[in-house]
Amino acid sequence: MAGLVALAIILLAAVQVESHERRDVNDMRLNDLQGKIEELQQTLDERAKTRDQRLREFAELTARVHKLKESHCGPREFECTESANHCIHDILVCDGANDCPDGSDEKNCGNPAHAGATFKGVILNSQCQTENVAKNMQIDIVGEKRYSDFPTISVLELLVTLDDHQDLYNGIYSYGRKALVSFGKGGGGLGMVCYFDTDDGKFCKAEFLSIVSKEVCGTAILTSD
Numbered sequence: 001m002a003g004l005v006a007l008a009i010i011l012l013a014a015v016q017v018e019s020h021e022r023r024d025v026n027d028m029r030l031n032d033l034q035g036k037i038e039e040l041q042q043t044l045d046e047r048a049k050t051r052d053q054r055l056r057e058f059a060e061l062t063a064r065v066h067k068l069k070e071s072h073c074g075p076r077e078f079e080c081t082e083s084a085n086h087c088i089h090d091i092l093v094c095d096g097a098n099d100c101p102d103g104s105d106e107k108n109c110g111n112p113a114h115a116g117a118t119f120k121g122v123i124l125n126s127q128c129q130t131e132n133v134a135k136n137m138q139i140d141i142v143g144e145k146r147y148s149d150f151p152t153i154s155v156l157e158l159l160v161t162l163d164d165h166q167d168l169y170n171g172i173y174s175y176g177r178k179a180l181v182s183f184g185k186g187g188g189g190l191g192m193v194c195y196f197d198t199d200d201g202k203f204c205k206a207e208f209l210s211i212v213s214k215e216v217c218g219t220a221i222l223t224s225d
Contacts, residue, residue, distance in 0.1 A: 078176050080104050090176025091152045111154050112201025113173040113180045115144035118225035119194075119204065126218035128190055128208050134162035137206075137220055139182075142168075151175075158182050180204060183211060194222060 073079045073087035080086040080100035092099040094109035113119075119139045126134075143157030156171040160182070171182035183191040191211045194204035201224065208218035 076176075078105055081107075090174065093152055093176035095152050108199055109175055110201065111144075111146075111173050111175070112196055112204075112224065113141055113144075113154070113156060113171075115141050115156075117141045119222040120225055121206070121220050121222035123218060123220045126208065128210070128217035134165070136163055137161065137222065139180075139222065156180070156182075190217075 072085045076090050077087040078090045078093045078100075080088065080102055081104035082102040086100060088099045088105060093105045096106070099105050118141070121137055123135055123137055138161040140159040140161075141156055142159050144154050146154045152175050154173040154175075156173060158169040158171050160167055160169050169182045171180060173180050178196045180194040180196070181191070182194075189211060190208055192206055192208050194206040196204045203224075204222050206220040206222055207216045208220070209216045
C-alpha cells in the first residue's frame with residue numbers, strides 16, 4: 001500500500017512538472033506572438049506614414065505644376081490650347097459648339113465624376129470648424145444628370161464617407177473648370193471643390209471651404225478606385 005501511495009505521489013509530481021513546463025511554453029509562445037503583433041503594427045504605421053508623405057509630396061508637386069502652367073485667363077475663363085491668350089467663358093466649354101479658333105474647348109469632354117465612379121483619399125490638413133476632424137474620405141457618385149439645354153455641367157448626387165460617417169450631398173461637375181463641386185443639401189456648412197489636373201481623371205485635388213465665407217480650410221488628394 002505504501003508503495004502505491006509513493007508511486008501516486010511521484011506521478012502527481014511528474015504531472016505538475018509537465019503542467020508547469022507546458023505553461024512556460026505557452027507563455028513563451030504568447031510572448032513571441034505579442035512581439036510579432038507589435039512588429040506588424042509598427043510596420044503598418046510606418047507604411048501609413050509613407051503613404052501620407054507621398055500624398056503630401058504629390059500635392060506639393062501639383063501646386064508647382066499649376067504655377068508653371070498659370071493661365072493668362074480669368075478665374076471663370078477657359079484658355080484655348082493653341083490660341084495664345086485667347087479666353088472664353090467656361091460655360092461655353094463642352095457645349096457642342098466650337099468657341100475656340102482651334103476647337104480645343106470641345107476636346108477632352110469626358111466626365112471622370114460619372115455615375116458609378118468612386119474616389120478615395122486622405123485629408124492632408126484640415127482647420128475646418130467641424131465636430132470631428134476626419135482623416136479618410138471616400139466619394140461615391142450615385143446619381144448623374146446632364147441636361148441638353150445646359151450641357152456644360154453634369155448634376156450629381158454624391159455619397160460622401162468621412163471615416164465611418166456617411167451623408168448625401170448635391171454637386172456638379174463643371175466641364176469648363178474640370179472640377180467636381182459639392183455642397184450640403186441644406187445649403188450651409190462646408191463645400192468642396194476637387195480639381196482634376198490630368199486628362200485621365202485619375203486624380204483630383206480637393207479644397208474644403210466654408211460656404212458662407214468661401215475661405216479654404218482644408219485639402220485632400222483623391223484618386224479613382
